[in-house]
Amino acid sequence: MNEKIADMHIPQIRIDRKKTDLRGNNMYSKTPNIFKSEDYHSRAKQSKIGIFDEKYNGKTKTNYSHIKIGNWEFEYPNAIENIITEIKRSFSLLDMKDSWDDEGAVAVNIDTWIKAAIFLYNYAQYLYVNSKHQNVLIEPDIAPVNDGSIDLTWRTEKARLLINIKPKSLDRVSYYCDLYSDKDFSKGNVSSESINEGFAGWLNFFIKPNVGN
Amino acid sequence: MWEIEDIPPSNKLYVRVHKNNINPKTAEPRPAAFKNTPEKGPDLSSDWEKHSTPQSSRDLIGKQFKYGTEAFKNPNDFFIVSFTCEKLSCINPPQSVQHTPQYNNPEIVGEPNNRAHASIIGDKSDEEIRLKFIDIYNWEIKPNI
Numbered sequence: 001m002n003e004k005i006a007d008m009h010i011p012q013i014r015i016d017r018k019k020t021d022l023r024g025n026n027m028y029s030k031t032p033n034i035f036k037s038e039d040y041h042s043r044a045k046q047s048k049i050g051i052f053d054e055k056y057n058g059k060t061k062t063n064y065s066h067i068k069i070g071n072w073e074f075e076y077p078n079a080i081e082n083i084i085t086e087i088k089r090s091f092s093l094l095d096m097k098d099s100w101d102d103e104g105a106v107a108v109n110i111d112t113w114i115k116a117a118i119f120l121y122n123y124a125q126y127l128y129v130n131s132k133h134q135n136v137l138i139e140p141d142i143a144p145v146n147d148g149s150i151d152l153t154w155r156t157e158k159a160r161l162l163i164n165i166k167p168k169s170l171d172r173v174s175y176y177c178d179l180y181s182d183k184d185f186s187k188g189n190v191s192s193e194s195i196n197e198g199f200a201g202w203l204n205f206f207i208k209p210n211v212g213n
Numbered sequence: 214m215w216e217i218e219d220i221p222p223s224n225k226l227y228v229r230v231h232k233n234n235i236n237p238k239t240a241e242p243r244p245a246a247f248k249n250t251p252e253k254g255p256d257l258s259s260d261w262e263k264h265s266t267p268q269s270s271r272d273l274i275g276k277q278f279k280y281g282t283e284a285f286k287n288p289n290d291f292f293i294v295s296f297t298c299e300k301l302s303c304i305n306p307p308q309s310v311q312h313t314p315q316y317n318n319p320e321i322v323g324e325p326n327n328r329a330h331a332s333i334i335g336d337k338s339d340e341e342i343r344l345k346f347i348d349i350y351n352w353e354i355k356p357n358i
Contacts, residue, residue: 101231102290103250104280141236145245147338153236153244155347162244162340176340187341 067121070114074121082139082208083124087117090142093150106148109167116142116150116165119173119192123203126195136208159205165192177202215314215328218263222299226259226310226331227270227353229291240358242294242350244343256332259296261312265329267293267353278323285323293354300349301333304342308335 063078067087076084093108100107124137140152145164152163161177173192178185190196220226234246249257260270275288301308311334315327337343 096233099280099282100233101250102279102286103231141238141243143236143243143245144233146248146250151243151245153344160344160347162344164340174340176344185341 069117069121070110072118074118074125076121076125077128077134079134079136080124080128083120083137086139086142087120090117090150093142093144096144100144101146103146105144105146108144108148108150111170112148112150112165112167115170115192116152119163119165120152122195123200126200127203127207130200131204135204137203138206138208140206154206156206159202161202161206175199177205179205214316217314218312220261220263220298220310220312220331222302223297225262225295225297226301226333227262227265227267227293227295227329228257228259228333228350229270229274230294232290232292232356235292235356235358237358240356242347244340244347247343247346248337256334257337259310259331259333260327260329261331262295263329265327267295270329271354273325273327276323276325283323292352292356294350295353296333296346296350304345304349306336306339306342308333308337308342310334 064075065078065081065084066073066075067084068074069087090113094110094113096107098107099105120140120142127135127137138154138156140154140161140163143151143153145151147166149164149166152161152165154161159177159179161175163173163175165173171192172189174189176185176187186199186202190199228247230242230246234243235241236243247257249255260273265273271288271291271293274286274291277286278284279286298310301310311332313330313332315324315330317324317326320326335342337346
């Protein structure tokens with residue numbers, strides 16, 4: 001398992017910029033606390049609590065914690081602890097052996113889990129940083145699929161979203177999202193290694209209510 | 214040998230859901246529950262209500278071998294949902310249903326004969342269709358979570 005982690009390339013994080021998100025909010029105004037590839041190891045050595053607030057928000061003093069995913073340590077605002085808890089819980093997917101459904105399902109491998117965890121972390125972090133009210137993403141259901149891929153699922157009264165991270169195409173993730181209507185939907189794939197602001201706009205439908213307002 | 218029959222659109226098909234394909238927080242089936250099985254197979258197995266009940270469908274699971282083994286499945290690891298054929302044909306891409314009774318003489322251990330067996334045929338790899346399966350199912354034997 002450690003060999004596989006060591007062999008993985010460092011995730012390349014970049015921002016695909018557009019003027020506004022789905023709700024018309026200006027997305028240029030703040031720089032998200034997302035690691036660029038060259039920052040990974042240097043940032044991993046840092047543990048400066050509060051730098052995020054001072055640099056990007058400046059209003060309230062919020063505590064930050066760290067999580068290690070694969071070989072990388074990530075700083076996160078405690079406000080998104082729900083996401084981090086779910087990521088930690090999902091580590092148990094790696095305990096599931098081949099045929100975990102008794103019908104020949106392929107086991108989830110460590111590379112797929114790392115990609116899914118970092119993808120989720122990045123968007124949760126991004127939404128928190130890039131919203132007026134420090135939006136906190138609702139935790140998804142993180143589940144294995146019989147082809148060895150991982151599903152991230154959100155379902156609320158207003159909207160639903162299914163993201164699938166496949167082991168054979170870790171650089172892209174496919175998704176479908178709608179507002180329970182054939183007219184209001186989005187479908188396709190996005191990079192797993194960058195933030196797509198249009199896609200992030202859809203995630204705004206899965207925000208915890210009354211947090212940070 | 215059993216005759217292959219046409220399944221009326223209003224009829225129900227019973228589909229098994231493994232416990233690992235149930236969201237423990239909501240007790241709802243996950244979208245992953247509605248993929249073809251085995252993973253590279255062309256269809257999703259079901260049992261037609263004309264020749265089965267939710268309980269008989271579940272009991273039959275206990276006569277099947279776990280994939281790639283000669284150990285029997287535990288029926289208690291599975292729960293049963295139903296779909297009506299007309300709802301399956303309405304989702305996009307539409308799924309077709311076909312009565313596909315399974316019969317061997319002598320009966321094969323681990324592959325029980327099943328007059329009710331029906332196949333839900335169609336691509337289920339797409340996120341949209343897996344998510345929309347969740348809209349049209351009904352519990353027949355529900356987990357206690």
